[in-house]
Amino acid sequence: MEAAVHTCRLRRVYAYRRRDTVVALDDLSLTVDRNEIHGLLGPNGAGKTTLIKILSTVLLPSGGTARVLGHDVVAETRDVRSLVGLVLGGDRGLYDRLTARRNLLFWGALYKLDARTTRARAGALLERVGLGERADDPVEGYSRGMRQRLHLARGLLHEPRVLFLDEPTSGLDPAAAAAFRRLVLDLRAEGRTFLLATHDMDEATALCDRVTLIDRGRMLLSGEPARAGRFLGDRECVDYTDPDPALADAAAALPGVVDVERRDGAPGAWRVHTADRDGTRRVLAWLLDRDVLTARRGEPTLEEVYLRAVGDRGMTV
Ligand SMILES: Nc1ncnc2c1ncn2[C@@H]1O[C@H](COP(=O)(O)OP(=O)(O)OP(=O)(O)O)[C@@H](O)[C@H]1O
Numbered sequence: 155m156e157a158a159v160h161t162c163r164l165r166r167v168y169a170y171r172r173r174d175t176v177v178a179l180d181d182l183s184l185t186v187d188r189n190e191i192h193g194l195l196g197p198n199g200a201g202k203t204t205l206i207k208i209l210s211t212v213l214l215p216s217g218g219t220a221r222v223l224g225h226d227v228v229a230e231t232r233d234v235r236s237l238v239g240l241v242l243g244g245d246r247g248l249y250d251r252l253t254a255r256r257n258l259l260f261w262g263a264l265y266k267l268d269a270r271t272t273r274a275r276a277g278a279l280l281e282r283v284g285l286g287e288r289a290d291d292p293v294e295g296y297s298r299g300m301r302q303r304l305h306l307a308r309g310l311l312h313e314p315r316v317l318f319l320d321e322p323t324s325g326l327d328p329a330a331a332a333a334f335r336r337l338v339l340d341l342r343a344e345g346r347t348f349l350l351a352t353h354d355m356d357e358a359t360a361l362c363d364r365v366t367l368i369d370r371g372r373m374l375l376s377g378e379p380a381r382a383g384r385f386l387g388d389r390e391c392v393d394y395t396d397p398d399p400a401l402a403d404a405a406a407a408l409p410g411v412v413d414v415e416r417r418d419g420a421p422g423a424w425r426v427h428t429a430d431r432d433g434t435r436r437v438l439a440w441l442l443d444r445d446v447l448t449a450r451r452g453e454p455t456l457e458e459v460y461l462r463a464v465g466d467r468g469m470t471v
Pocket residue numbers: 168169170176177178196197198199200201202203204205
């Protein structure tokens with residue numbers, strides 16, 4: 155069976171300022187399985203939006219191939235368009251002076267749906283994304299969260315099987331973001347596939363079956379978020395909580411220990427990086443001997459793996 159998305163050595167080069175070029179996608183090969191929620195991670199300028207635009211047939215690749223449910227995005231544009239929904243964030247693609255319902259009717263006409271089908275789907279979708287009561291208000295009075303939900307309704311109007319979401323929860327309050335994620339899970343349960351570009355590592359961990367991290371248009375790693383540390387052939391580690399920094403210093407001097415760091419978030423939380431499984435056993439036994447009962451083998455979070463893979467570039471792109 156064809157994958158939901160398959161790219162092979164996909165390339166996109168932009169020309170700007172006449173002579174300069176930027177390689178946004180550099181021979182990127184990626185597979186998203188059917189019915190998967192796949193996270194696309196990467197720093198600003200990594201190429202996430204470029205990939206999503208190519209897969210939605212909005213942008214042409216410069217080289218390589220991309221297929222959606224077996225259809226080539228260049229040679230079979232029409233088929234691909236009927237199969238995919240694109241949900242961009244922000245203000246792109248919404249008409250402020252129109253009501254939410256009229257926005258959807260307009261898009262239904264663009265998708266060449268008949269008026270009755272569009273009307274029925276628009277009503278059902280607006281209810282589903284929680285905009286039923288505000289459906290006949292102009293979009294200019296909508297909050298950011300309401301706009302995001304309308305974007306999703308728009309992306310679902312032609313009942314696509316694969317959805318591309320570009321930072322769908324950025325700027326949403328925690329409750330709205332959680333509601334949005336529940337909706338994504340419900341839609342997946344109906345058999346849809348999602349490729350979701352996000353900068354939110356907690357969101358990727360909670361929502362995605364697999365994630366792919368790209369940087370400068372190349373894939374750095376791809377796999378399950380909970381096993382993120384293993385992507386990089388990662389070091390072992392032990393997490394424990396104890397207020398005494400002297401204990402951490404002593405742990406750092408043990409054989410098989412690479413380094414010890416304070417963990418963000420909880421006071422007195424430490425992570426001991428070990429060279430191998432033996433080092434981990436030794437540290438666990440040593441901590442237990444000292445009555446540190448909170449010690450356990452740790453897994454680096456997706457955010458930690460991300461920062462290690464991409465490096466700390468601060469604000470540079
Ligand atoms: N229309 C364009 N013309 C020239 N360069 C572009 C254009 N669109 C994107 N780029 C460049 O391509 C690269 C990838 O951009 P892209 O928007 O795909 O990144 P992104 O991963 O989505 O970033 P962000 O997380 O900031 O949204 C960047 O270097 C960007 O400057």
